[in-house]
Amino acid sequence: AQKxxxxxxxISVVEKEDVTxxxxxxxxxxxxxxxxxxxxxxxxxxxxxxxxxxDEQNEISGRYSWNFQxxxxxxxxxxxxxxxxxxxxYFCALSEGGILTGGGNKLTFGxxxxxxxxx
Amino acid sequence: DAGITQSPxxxxxxxxxxxxxxxxxxxxxxxMYWYRQDPGHGLRLIHYSYGVKDTDKGExxxxxxxxxxxxxxxxxxxxxxTSSQTSVYFCAIMTRNExxxxxGTRLTVL
Numbered sequence: 001a002q003k004x005x006x007x008x009x010x011i012s013v014v015e016k017e018d019v020t021x022x023x024x025x026x027x028x029x030x031x032x033x034x035x036x037x038x039x040x041x042x043x044x045x046x047x048x049x050x051x052x053x054x055d056e057q058n059e060i061s062g063r064y065s066w067n068f069q070x071x072x073x074x075x076x077x078x079x080x081x082x083x084x085x086x087x088x089x090y091f092c093a094l095s096e097g098g099i100l101t102g103g104g105n106k107l108t109f110g111x112x113x114x115x116x117x118x119x
Numbered sequence: 120d121a122g123i124t125q126s127p128x129x130x131x132x133x134x135x136x137x138x139x140x141x142x143x144x145x146x147x148x149x150x151m152y153w154y155r156q157d158p159g160h161g162l163r164l165i166h167y168s169y170g171v172k173d174t175d176k177g178e179x180x181x182x183x184x185x186x187x188x189x190x191x192x193x194x195x196x197x198x199x200x201t202s203s204q205t206s207v208y209f210c211a212i213m214t215r216n217e218x219x220x221x222x223g224t225r226l227t228v229l
Contacts, residue, residue, distance in 0.1 A: 004161075033216055045162075045209060045220040052216075091161055095216075105150065105213050106177060109161035 002027045004094050006110035013082050013117055021077040021113045023092030029053075034068065034075040035093040035107065045091075051075065082117045089114050122146045123221035125210050131227045138197040140224050142210030144190075150213035151193040153177075153185065155206040156223075162209060168193055200228045 003026040013019045025034065036048040049059065051068050059066045063080045079086055092110045122145035132138050142151060150169055154162040154177075164177030166185040174185050182204060184196045197204055205228045210221040 035218075037220075043207070044222055047217060047219055050217050093162075095218075105216060105218065106152070106164050106167060107154075107162070107211075107218055108178075109154075109163070111159060111161045 002029075002032075002094050002096055002108045004092050004108055004110035006092055006113050008113045009111070010114040010116070013115070015083060015117055015119055016081050018078060018080050019082050019115065019117075021079075021090050021092075021115065023075045023077065023110060025073050025075065025092070025094045027073075027094060027096055029096040031096070033095045033105070035095070036066065036075075036077050037091045037093065039089040039091065039112070041088070048077075079115075082115075084117050084119060087115060087117045123210060123212055123219065125208075125221040125224050127224060128222065129225045131229065132200050133229050134201060135199050138200050138226065138228075140195045140208055140210075140226070142193045142195070142221055144193075144212050146212070146214075147190055148212040148214055149190075151187065152211040152213070152218065153183075153193065153195045154209045154211065154220075155179065155204075156209060157206050165195065165208075200226075202228050204228050 005024045032053045034051045038046040056068050065078045067076045089112045091112045093107045095105045095107050124143045126141045152167040153165040156162045163179045165179055165183050166177050168174045168187040186194045208224045211218045
């Protein structure tokens, strides 16, 4: 069975600090996808990124960057120069296979990390 | 915006009553999902659908049933609501191996 662990329940930082959110996953599949979602206080779930298991290139999008390491089964998320608007709960998720493999892309979520960015 | 709406957005009901939540999408996506979100658990899959009349169970399906008679609508039914089903329910669709979520329904069972 697949599993996602976000060991950091809550992180508090001061604005402009860099912060890394950890995500460790377990899966038996060789084909899988990893995701990050943001849930601001308003409650909606915002898609941030999808990474497939064949692409270990790190990705940067503005102040956001992601580090995918298959050797350690980790998919960590870094926010550079954090801002108050980054305050949210962040979820890491995993899906095995894909439509063609019949997996239906069912997502397994971690328990989330609450990030608080203070002035 | 993935064109997903959920209704109702908030509902308070009593133990033992039936409840139906509706997820509606406007973009003809084949795959639809129902998740529940609870503190300390993240989101957990209840049921999903891979086409009209094609559904399957997820991790926490006990006490829930679903139906999909049209591509655009995916209904989640609690036949006899219990207090343990107090939660926030999210519907999702899948496109290009990415899942996008509706705004959520907050259900309170007293």
